[in-house]
Amino acid sequence: MSGLQLDSNGRLRHLITLEGLDRKHIEALLDRATELRDAFADSGGGPQLLSGRTIINLFFEASTRTRTSFELAARRLGATVLNFEISSSSTNKGETLEDTLSTLEAMQADAFVVRHRENGTPARLARHSRRAVILNAGDGNNAHPTQGLLDALTIRDRHADFSRLKVTLCGDIRHSRVARSDLHVLTALGAGEIRLSGPAALMPASDEFPNCHIVENFDDAVAGSDVVIMLRLQRERMAEALVNDEADYFRRYGLTTERLRRAAADALVMHPGPMNRGIEIAADVADGPQSVILDQVSNGIPVRMAAMASLLEA
Structure with missing residues (x-):
């Protein structure tokens, strides 16, 4: 998976899983989350690192906390956010996920936040993506990397x-x-x-x-x-x-x-x-x-800000 998540320079390209991700990358994400959390807390606002970027939430499975957290994180960094309506999408007419991704990517979407009940779907889309980054918001029983990161941040705070x-x-x-x-x-x-x-x-x-x-x-x-x-x-x-x-x-x-x-x-x-x-x-x-359950919820926003900002080189 490291060959899919990391580019030739060892920089994080997609966030699909924490399995195999080394301590250096994980600590860098946690450090950036802490910096962004502090920046927004100190000023009541924060750096608009994703201004001009478009983030699309592709949630093929019900979610309240994760979808809301990703949306708030993207908007606080200045991104345009689109919540893809699965019930009325062309995937219900037989279009493949890959074709859906290509269509939305052609509209200059920069990142896709993907949740799906089937293991491996975010990785599958990452392999198909031409330039957009993929963030896994949970696939089957396989991985939920930003949850793992926010839990680690909550522990590391203490x-x-x-x-x-x-x-x-x-x-x-x-x-x-x-x-x-x-x-x-x-x-x-x-x-x-x-x-x-x-x-x-x-x-x-x-x-x-x-x-x-x-x-x-x-x-x-x-x-x-x-x-x-x-x-x-x-x-x-x-x-x-x-x-x-x-x-x-x-x-x-x-x-x-x-x-x-x-x-x-x-x-x-x-x-x-x-x-x-x-x-x-x-x-x-x-x-x-x-x-510290509510702290976990609160930490979800800076962790997801850090993930999106890092992947988009902001």
Whole structure:
């Protein structure tokens, strides 16, 4: 994937996945996100780095947070933003995604933000693109790179040295693109220990993340953790997870105040959203003093500004 994401000079050309992306590129994106966040906070406005640029959101899958965040990020940097209406597009008349991309690219679109239910779609479009850049806003269970970056930024705001951290992810990791991007970025940044917890049927294959520890008992997984990242459980996965119902899942894998006490005293509580309160996480934990869930949401904008600005050489 590095040959697709990076140009001949080693510069980031597209943002498709964090897998294989080295620490230098990741830290450069996080540093730029911090700079842009500070610039906009200090002045109430910020540099119009994308003035004259056109960004098109190609969302073939429903989204609220990610689409809104990308749109706000682009507009704050001065770009023209078009939200492509899939329901009325020519893709419903048999036009291929590649032809749709070429048509919009011929109208001088500079970047496409792509979300699709099928793994590999953003990479497929990146291979077809003639000059426009492609940003993956989530594909299947494969990758969600800007989510991984905003989660890393949220942690880095409080812990500069990842090598000293114990990080626990809990939930449906096997089917989660967020989990994969989080694990790729945590590995690249040198996280000291990464634990994965949840029903055995929802854990990744043992060889997919060989440096992570799979701990099925969530109480054990939380113990001593500096960061606890909870993942959404889709209700249709419950039978696969061999849980009786939502209450059973919450009893075994829900993050409660009592369980959180097993973690480090200043442990961060994270969730990429949308949350199922009372299933993955108790309401008092989600809204509690250790929760940085809303900080994750806020950090999505500067991270996406940084990604678009970096890719477009602004």
